[in-house]
Amino acid sequence: MKNEITISELARLMHVSVHQIRYFEEKGALTPAYTDSNQYRMYGIDEIYRLAHILLLRRLGIPVNAIQGCTASSSPEQGQHLVQQALLDVRFEIRRLQELEQLMTNILNERQNADHSSNPYNLQRRRATYLTRWMRLEPLAKLTARQLVDQGGSVPNLFEADIHYIEDGPGAMNLYTEAEAPGDYSLPEGEYLSARMLIREESELEPAITQFYDYAATHDYRITAPLIVIERSYLSLFSPDKLHYELLAQLDPAAPAERRDHDDDRADHD
DNA sequence: CTTCTCACA
């Protein structure tokens, strides 16, 4: 019985595939102690340690090629740099996952918010938000696939963000998405009237808008700024035939805006 | 049981 072991024994011992060991060899990271007369690779105790090191560095996300140079020519300086780089990479990955987590909770939260379908209207105090414009829709133009590609690469992560439609001249629309910093359009902080609704056909939108203005008028809300139509893409996620919209308009800050300390005293109109 | 090579994610 030899002291050295075969590749499959080594693989079982280290909980890796035989393939993987040969792959490391191809990359120059791990050479067998010797190859037997039957062409079998044989591994001794040194190779076991070596493989353990390689596996550890792989867990840190260091590429096998890099392990080759760092373990063989063995410059501790370089090895340290590799680990530092790997650390930077995992921090980047953590950020990525945190953003993903945020997206998921947003999707879930929006569903909760959307479910109170009793009274679509509601008054909100909103912080300033900033919008960046990414496309202009000419009057009567419908959004088509062609327009999206002709528009150039500047289409945002479409349908991961809510699309804001703001009228720009007669019949024309500008399309925006939310931005971090002040951009092409700003919604100032203030009181807003909002209505959320679920719509099956685009034709339902127009009457909803007039109804929105009617509602504002009968409640003496002064709307000065343009109406913002928000297409909430998350909410259509699980009901493809329906679109969720929010109508939003800032209330005139100059108007006396009879202080409403509670906003649930309207139930007369629908 | 091993080897190698190739195609595939």
Added chain:
DNA sequence: TGTGAGTA
């Protein structure tokens, strides 16, 4: 960076 199939 590996995996799986097929071969000898």
